[in-house]
Amino acid sequence: MNAPFSPQGRNPFDDPLDRILAEIALSAQLPPSLHRNAGGRYAAVRAHLEADAAFEDQIEHFYPQGSMAIDATISNRGTDDEYDLDIVSQLGGRFRQMGPLAILLELERALKDYPVRKVVRQSRCVTLYYADRMHLDITPGLRAYGTLDRESYITHAKGPIASTDDRFVDMNGFGFAEWYCGRTPLEYRMAKAFHDHWLNLEASSLRADAEVDEVPDQCEFVVKNTATLALQLVKRFRNIRYADYDGRVPPSVMLSYYAGMAAKPDSTLSEMVIRLANWIIGDIEHASRHGQKLHVANPICEDDVFTDRWPETIRQQDEFAVYLNELVAGLEAAKRGNQSADQLMDWLRNRFGDRVVTKAADRMADEIGAGVQSADQRYTRKGGLLLPTAGIVAATASPSVVKARPHCFYGYRF
Structure with a gap:
């Protein structure tokens, strides 16, 4: 008998675009x-x-x-x-x-x-x-x-x-x-790479504090697969996109449902974000074509309706689809290499928040710089040295900070 398929996932830090996306997700998640x-x-x-x-x-x-x-x-x-x-x-x-x-x-x-x-x-x-x-x-x-x-x-x-x-x-x-x-199995290679990076950052932060002598014990994997990492990025995108919005916004539990539906082990992170966004866009467009509001229920409890308080109108769901289409278009352009590093970083700051993106970029620059100094350089598939560019290391002195509103898993409080 053949052994059952065990997805390993991809190391998101091996690809330049996936790396900055992973760093953004890491900067936004629970430390x-x-x-x-x-x-x-x-x-x-x-x-x-x-x-x-x-x-x-x-x-x-x-x-x-x-x-x-x-x-x-x-x-x-x-x-x-x-x-x-x-x-x-x-x-x-x-x-x-x-x-x-x-x-x-x-x-x-x-x-x-x-x-x-x-x-x-x-x-x-x-x-x-x-x-x-x-x-x-x-x-x-x-x-x-x-x-x-x-x-x-x-x-x-x-x-x-x-x-x-x-x-x-x-x-x-x-x-x-x-x-x-059950829909999002452990992808060991991806989970270990993200987990190790996550803990190394905390260890570096603690070692910088002269009063701390020991690094805390390691814990189990936190983000176990690319679908969950993509979900975190889409949630962060939603938070920033609706930062100044007064009404209800797409609930996290609905986005989590779509991440479970769209999950495809061994995808790259950028591919998974695009796949997740397109899955939501498709369902919204289908509902709107029929003059209906999006209806998403708990797959194991049909009376537990995730969209009971959002969307309130068809226009509201169409607006979210427009935002997601723009996210997909930007990521696809980045994958094609149609943007300079400066343009890409500006685009990311506007979609995921200035402080989180700048924090992620500064971390990348520090790590790559330390790698060069220790002769531990990283190379692209074509043999080019991965060095911090002006677009990655530049942190704006006084940017307009975009803040997302507080929310709970089932939507914003009222």
């Missing part, structure tokens, strides 16, 4: 130190709630959902290095007699004095804001019995008083994460 903190914070919040009389023996499950569950967390602002992480708190019998707002208020009360910068009740969760700019969204839910594992009804209520708009919303983030992971 190793905060990634390690997340698990401890989940446990600490659960312990705090279980010590409250109202929640004692009432927490059936307490688990990550959204971007953290599929290893696709990125910063939610263009420049502030803020990160949203999502937890579902599946609650027991006492809470099944309560309405959505009452549950949210009870959760808010129990967390009111939690030692963080602030505690804010949202329409579907309670958010803890930490001093290091991590946000923890805790979404209460009630198990939907007789359905697939952990399918739940989560709360939706604006408050401050009960309303006829208050409701429970069907959701199975746990099942979706399992579906996504």
Whole structure:
């Protein structure tokens, strides 16, 4: 019998365009130190709630959902290095007699004095804001019995008083994460290259601090495949493109669905970003041709509709398709070599945010410069030496900084 196919993926740092894209994704995602903190914070919040009389023996499950569950967390602002992480708190019998707002208020009360910068009740969760700019969204839910594992009804209520708009919303983030992971297998070569680069950057940063003597222990792979890396880039592109937009924007969970659908192991990173964008464009154009709004549901729970709050109009989805078409056109031009280095870097800054792109470019320049000094040069396929160009190393002195609005996995808060 033949051994089953095991995708290895491609090292994104072997190709000049993929390398800068990987560096951009790395600059925007949850850093190793905060990634390690997340698990401890989940446990600490659960312990705090279980010590409250109202929640004692009432927490059936307490688990990550959204971007953290599929290893696709990125910063939610263009420049502030803020990160949203999502937890579902599946609650027991006492809470099944309560309405959505009452549950949210009870959760808010129990967390009111939690030692963080602030505690804010949202329409579907309670958010803890930490001093290091991590946000923890805790979404209460009630198990939907007789359905697939952990399918739940989560709360939706604006408050401050009960309303006829208050409701429970069907959701199975746990099942979706399992579906996504099944569609996006580990690509070992790609994951190891990105993981090693990720940790080396943290090690270099720590060694620069005279008070730090040891580098933290290594952790498991974080980004496991090219589809997830491409998803992070498309999410970052969306954040920047809608930075000044007042309404709702394409939700991360919808983008994650398309990354799972479009996943193609062993693709290059630039190819995967283009493939993901084109998949979304195709579905939007199909819906618009039929005069319909885009409808995307959880593939393992049809009542869990990812597009329930976006798009609000056909025009809104067409606008996103225009943005994605422009992203595809720019990447395809870069792959053909139709842009100078300066033009490419300016284009990337406008699409992914000045600070993140400049940070990535400076890192590349430092690494390549150190490689030249140590005779560890890198060469192109045609034998040319890869050196930092003016377009890569130049950091603007006082650029107009593009900031993306804060968001949660299912869309922007209101």
